[in-house]
Amino acid sequence: MNERKEPTYLYSEKQVTEKSEVARRFLETRMRLNEHVDKADNFLVKRFYNLDHNTYLEGALPAKTKELMGLVASAVLRCDDCIQYHIVQSYRLGATRPEQEEAINVALVVGGSIVVPHLRRAYELLAELYR
Numbered sequence: 001m002n003e004r005k006e007p008t009y010l011y012s013e014k015q016v017t018e019k020s021e022v023a024r025r026f027l028e029t030r031m032r033l034n035e036h037v038d039k040a041d042n043f044l045v046k047r048f049y050n051l052d053h054n055t056y057l058e059g060a061l062p063a064k065t066k067e068l069m070g071l072v073a074s075a076v077l078r079c080d081d082c083i084q085y086h087i088v089q090s091y092r093l094g095a096t097r098p099e100q101e102e103a104i105n106v107a108l109v110v111g112g113s114i115v116v117p118h119l120r121r122a123y124e125l126l127a128e129l130y131r
Contacts, residue, residue, distance in 0.1 A: 002060045003059075004058060004059045005057060011091065013027055016088055022084070064090060064093040071083060084125055087129070097126055
């Protein structure tokens with residue numbers, strides 16, 4: 001098995017929030033809600049969070065590729081929070097707007113027209129990040 005390591009981010013979350021109001025609102029809300037989850041001290045939730053964290057580490061696949069895969073899956077599953085998270089993480093890892101748009105195109109083909117409303121919100125975030 002390949003060694004896993006933390007990815008190297010090109011941008012901090014702070015830099016992302018300074019660039020995008022949509023990202024700022026999302027990240028602030030996520031942090032606030034995670035405080036409630038953390039206070040619950042739920043063993044199974046902690047295990048899941050650990051699994052999630054380790055899945056997106058650098059490995060046989062680069063972290064950026066994994067985040068783009070996460071974006072595809074999130075759009076197909078129609079999870080706006082997940083879509084925003086993976087767009088932000090992909091951006092922080094250096095994904096270009098065309099790479100993100102192509103990932104969303106894959107989701108559109110796999111998921112069909114039900115993905116379109118989520119695609120619209122994704123494009124709003126992309127427009128702010130890549131202006």
